[in-house]
Amino acid sequence: MAQTVTSQEEPVQIDERLQHLAFIMDGNGRWAKAQGKPREYGHPAGAQTFRRITRYCGTIGIHYLTFYAFSTENWKRPKAEIDAIMRLFRKYLMDAFDEARKNNMVIHIMGDRSVFPSSLHKLMDDVEADSAGNNGTVVNMAMNYGSRAEIVHAVNRLIAQGKQQITEEDITANLYTAHCPPPDMIVRTGCEKRLSNFLLWQGAYSELYFTDVLWPDMTQNDVDAAIREFYSRKRRFGGL
Numbered sequence: 001m002a003q004t005v006t007s008q009e010e011p012v013q014i015d016e017r018l019q020h021l022a023f024i025m026d027g028n029g030r031w032a033k034a035q036g037k038p039r040e041y042g043h044p045a046g047a048q049t050f051r052r053i054t055r056y057c058g059t060i061g062i063h064y065l066t067f068y069a070f071s072t073e074n075w076k077r078p079k080a081e082i083d084a085i086m087r088l089f090r091k092y093l094m095d096a097f098d099e100a101r102k103n104n105m106v107i108h109i110m111g112d113r114s115v116f117p118s119s120l121h122k123l124m125d126d127v128e129a130d131s132a133g134n135n136g137t138v139v140n141m142a143m144n145y146g147s148r149a150e151i152v153h154a155v156n157r158l159i160a161q162g163k164q165q166i167t168e169e170d171i172t173a174n175l176y177t178a179h180c181p182p183p184d185m186i187v188r189t190g191c192e193k194r195l196s197n198f199l200l201w202q203g204a205y206s207e208l209y210f211t212d213v214l215w216p217d218m219t220q221n222d223v224d225a226a227i228r229e230f231y232s233r234k235r236r237f238g239g240l
């Protein structure tokens with residue numbers, strides 16, 4: 001069902017062509033530096049933006065959202081910065097019970113959980129279980145996520161099930177995103193134009209949208225601009 005929301009320009013109309021929007025939230029560090037602050041300062045601002053954009057996308061009727069918060073490669077960063085992101089992650093999970101209830105969201109945490117402490121395991125499980133009965137927007141948060149590792153993980157699960165031959169459908173069904181259609185569009189903020197090991201399998205036919213806006217500055221209007229661009233593209237999925 002199409003929904004209409006008024007923004008500064010013109011209303012964006014969401015229809016069944018746009019089910020799943022994914023975001024690479026890049027530019028927190030540069031945003032902080034631009035304010036003369038240490039890099040870690042950018043992540044709480046990024047987390048606020050994440051909350052704002054998630055709510056907005058839910059309001060306009062997007063069914064699935066995926067956010068890249070921490071990659072398997074991000075452990076190479078300074079400890080202080082990693083600690084700051086992990087504290088935000090814990091806070092996000094603690095707030096997510098209320099946030100999901102109020103906004104009718106279903107929360108999924110995707111990625112390799114084995115590295116996280118058991119207290120976080122319990123929080124992740126509890127948030128997912130608590131929000132599972134909601135029927136609004138599905139919000140996937142990628143934490144310690146890497147797409148190549150995800151594919152290897154899926155194949156190993158299939159081997160463990162005794163599979164001799166593997167189909168594309170088998171792999172799709174064993175990814176962390178098994179509960180979602182593939183992303184229709186992947187949006188990356190912060191000037192860089194690459195996927196950085198995000199949704200490589202799922203994004204085979206995703207539209208890609210790159211914006212110079214740094215993630216903490218991302219607004220509803222910027223989301224609307226990405227959505228307008230999406231609807232201006234011709235998707236052929238290899239056909240004519």
Ligand code: FPP
Nearest residue numbers: 025026027028029030046047069088089092
């Ligand atoms: C990339 O920007 C961003 C990250 C590696 C972390 C993203 C984290 C958040 C948006 C906040 C965490 C939110 C939750 C809820 C866990 P960057 O730091 O690489 O920026 P730069 O490219 O300017 O250095």
